[in-house]
Amino acid sequence: MIRKMYLAVLALGVLSVSCSNDDDATSQQPQTSALTLNLSGLEALGDDFVYEGWIIVDGSPVSTGTFSDVSFPKTFQVLSAQLASASTFVLSIEPALDLDPAPAATKILAGDFVDSSANVNSNLVADFSAAAGTFILATPTDADNTNEESGVWFLDNSTGTAVAGLDLPTLSDGWVYEGWAVINGTPISTGTFTDPAMADANAASSPYKGDLGNGPGYPGEDYLQNAPDGFDFPTDLRGKTIVISVEPSPDNSTAPFTLKPLLQTVASDAAVHTPITMGAGPVQTLTGTVTR
Numbered sequence: 001m002i003r004k005m006y007l008a009v010l011a012l013g014v015l016s017v018s019c020s021n022d023d024d025a026t027s028q029q030p031q032t033s034a035l036t037l038n039l040s041g042l043e044a045l046g047d048d049f050v051y052e053g054w055i056i057v058d059g060s061p062v063s064t065g066t067f068s069d070v071s072f073p074k075t076f077q078v079l080s081a082q083l084a085s086a087s088t089f090v091l092s093i094e095p096a097l098d099l100d101p102a103p104a105a106t107k108i109l110a111g112d113f114v115d116s117s118a119n120v121n122s123n124l125v126a127d128f129s130a131a132a133g134t135f136i137l138a139t140p141t142d143a144d145n146t147n148e149e150s151g152v153w154f155l156d157n158s159t160g161t162a163v164a165g166l167d168l169p170t171l172s173d174g175w176v177y178e179g180w181a182v183i184n185g186t187p188i189s190t191g192t193f194t195d196p197a198m199a200d201a202n203a204a205s206s207p208y209k210g211d212l213g214n215g216p217g218y219p220g221e222d223y224l225q226n227a228p229d230g231f232d233f234p235t236d237l238r239g240k241t242i243v244i245s246v247e248p249s250p251d252n253s254t255a256p257f258t259l260k261p262l263l264q265t266v267a268s269d270a271a272v273h274t275p276i277t278m279g280a281g282p283v284q285t286l287t288g289t290v291t292r
Helices: 001-029 078-087
Strands: 032-042 049-057 062-067 076-079 088-095 108-115 117-121 133-136 151-153 175-183 187-191 220-222 240-246 260-265 279-283 289-290
Touching: 032 049, 032 078, 049 078, 062 076, 076 078, 088 117, 108 289, 117 220, 133 260, 151 187, 175 220, 240 279
Parallel strands: none
Antiparallel strands: 032 076, 032 289, 049 062, 049 088, 088 108, 108 117, 117 289, 133 151, 151 220, 175 187, 175 240, 240 260, 260 279
16 A cells, blocks of 8 residues: 555656646747738749848848748748847848848838837838939931831930930849830830949840940830740830839849839820830839738
């Protein structure tokens, strides 16, 4: 009888120690809290890139997770202590296979936390509220004055001397401008650039331009030869839409990105070599709310 009582007491002691250890293990697990993103205007990036959220804690970025699906709201679990002390939320565009633990230069949204939420916007890319633009229809890379309605150049020749036709803010690192002519519903690039007063990046290598040279030292394109499948060059840009977009760099998409600060549909009777004023584009800023 004494032996049975001893075994029973020993068993209770083991059970008590085991429960205590379980409680200690649970209490030592890191505590997490929900971070909810409710963002508007983002577009899917394709297979090679993802969006990644970051909180700034004591001046250093801490990843909150990646996503490629752009339906919202979207919730992530983040260490509670870090989330509570975070000052800012930032959203960047990252390679899908990313060996760099730091945020890429291509940051698209940011905002400071005030109590439990942060209102984020894309002003860290640039503020496009004062963006303006002018272009002409012309084909300066061919040898004559035919097919002038088949080229678009972002310059202003209203004074008789060509000057830059685009008034655009300087972009933050990781971003470039790109011009587009939307022909029969399909956007075809005029090239990328960062300085509206200089030729775009493909000035010397464009497959579409004529044989006379690179054209004026401003962004633009002559659509004269080597048309993509389904198109015929020369073309007629009257009645078509001209767009300036803001693109992440690097960028593997053949379509314009979501930020489009300037846009203009060319009148069907527009004169060539004559300045055409651009209007505000459909997306000049992105916004959203991040809640902790």
